[in-house]
Amino acid sequence: MNLLWIALGLLLLPALWLVVLPLRRAAEVHDAQQAYETEQRDEAQNVAVYRRRLASLEAARERGEIDATRFEESRLELDRSLLEDTEARRHSPLKSPRAGRILVPMLLVALVVTSLVWYQREGAEGDLALFAARQEVANSPDGSLPMLIERFEEQAERQPGNPKVWLSLFPLYRDSGQFEKAIAALEQLIELEGRQVNLLAQLAQMEFFVANRTLTDDVQMLVDEVLEQDPRQPTVLSMLGLEAFDHGRYEEAIDYWRRAIAGMNNPDSAEALRNGIAAAQQRLGIEPEEAGSGNEGPSLNVSVSLAERLRSQVSEGDTVFVVARDVKGELPPLAIERATVSDLPFEVTLDDSDAMAPMASLSKVDEVNLTVRISSSGQAMPQPGDLVGRAGPVTLGDVQGPVNVVIDGIVD
Known part of the structure; x- marks a missing residue:
């Protein structure tokens, strides 16, 4: 974890340098702007144009081309135009290049704090902690499944809102025979991730086995919810086939398992169901579809x-x-x-x-x-x-x- 914070600090250095860069160039930019404004001669040119136009008006009045009233109106218009041009081009005094320096450290602090807060909310610090826990157990001479479960349970206490914690704990509980804890982990995962079909199917399967392979009311409700969203969900169909097989409804079991195989991506799981179909066909006294293929499996x-x-x-x-x-x-x-x-x-x-x-x-x-x-x-x-x-x-x-x-x- 210390390496993570060192890496974050190294990534922040270029960002902080970009923030400080304008401050380092402030004096240079100030001097260049001041030199430009000093050398600017727009106002003098405006005054020269004004004088030429006024002289033209006076000459026209002396030649009798315009009367005194027209002359005064034109002269007032020239005066107004000169004032407007001069006002529009007037520059406010330049501020000192040291002005606003206090904003730079404030921006630096804000950048660091914002980055850390964003990482805490959106980053993968919790996932890295899970990975570190798994590596610790894998590299330990005394590493075992109970130790891994203990490490992940510690992470569950520290970050109960991380769905990957419960996603990691569920198979560990299941494989170690702690079925009640496996169900609790699945329920916590569903609460965080929503009622996703695959999660509901696994929950139905776990409750089915805990209930001694019985379709209790709770299991049936989960089955109905899953099949309403996905009638081809293989986990639930496999479970229903097993329940039918246990109660001697072999034709129904075969139908469920065939539909489950159609939606499966795991060839090993599909092969296991084919073996189940062959066993059900043997119980019915018919020739198994896979007979002679060598895939019946051990007994x-x-x-x-x-x-x-x-x-x-x-x-x-x-x-x-x-x-x-x-x-x-x-x-x-x-x-x-x-x-x-x-x-x-x-x-x-x-x-x-x-x-x-x-x-x-x-x-x-x-x-x-x-x-x-x-x-x-x-x-x-x-x-x-x-x-x-x-x-x-x-x-x-x-x-x-x-x-x-x-x-x-x-x-x-």
């Missing part, structure tokens, strides 16, 4: 059971979440399936159609960690008292048969 069979000692702590209607995450934990969940305790034990297949978002799916990684959690509240985020089981890392493609996960722990 993972998971066998889930509950330790007998914990059976008394759950109810038949409690929700069971089966979640696959990347080993580093940097991405959103790669695949999620839901069931209930009454289904235990059960076997489930995870694939790209179970992804929370097209940019985070099983196709993006080679290894995953598996977490199975029983939630009495039905909340997507772990709560103290939830029962949990884990397995991994599991290498996709190398697993023979289902991966066994036993729910045998309790979330602190």
Whole structure:
């Protein structure tokens, strides 16, 4: 930041020099103007012309060409003309070349203050602070995603009106699984930038996943608002396809995903949706469009059971979440399936159609960690008292048969 202010100071120097330049030339200009006015002979020429015309009038009167009355009128007209010419050409006295010098430092101060105020309002100082925070974490031996989030949260406190702060925080919260904070960041961004379609679509998607992939009233209102402005919005159409797939409406899911692909610019996201379409077609018992192309994507069979000692702590209607995450934990969940305790034990297949978002799916990684959690509240985020089981890392493609996960722990 110090380099920024040094650069601004260097840029101001030429401007200040231009302001001072007229003051340095003031004495020279004053002397030249005074010399010009001293040498000017316009008044003498006017008087000479006046005398010649008056002599002509007198000669005409003596020859009898004009009478005394006409002579007096003409002479008065000449007198008036001489006075007017003399008054028009009269110059006010030149001021001292030192006059007005006080204005120069005032202008210099005003220029500097105006420049700094303008930069504070319109400049990119806040964006530079964000860049510096990112570079600090990138260059730190202990740099991590939590550290980057902490640095950006500090910037959010210092410059809450900068939309780029919230635009940077949103994906960090999302990728670290802090979905409530991701929603809050999106809402703050929408408040600053207005209800833009792409922002509303991302907000609808986040609230949809936080609500366990359910179209709540709030999510539906956002969906309606987005589709009213852009019926081809791919994020919302992808989400609607996922909701239809979860509830067995496979033909509807295929229709949504095909419309989403038509509006997508990201080939990876489009490929993930094509894999979802192929999975939906398999569920319908028809030949997948992409069959034989090698693009179906990886899948993972998971066998889930509950330790007998914990059976008394759950109810038949409690929700069971089966979640696959990347080993580093940097991405959103790669695949999620839901069931209930009454289904235990059960076997489930995870694939790209179970992804929370097209940019985070099983196709993006080679290894995953598996977490199975029983939630009495039905909340997507772990709560103290939830029962949990884990397995991994599991290498996709190398697993023979289902991966066994036993729910045998309790979330602190």
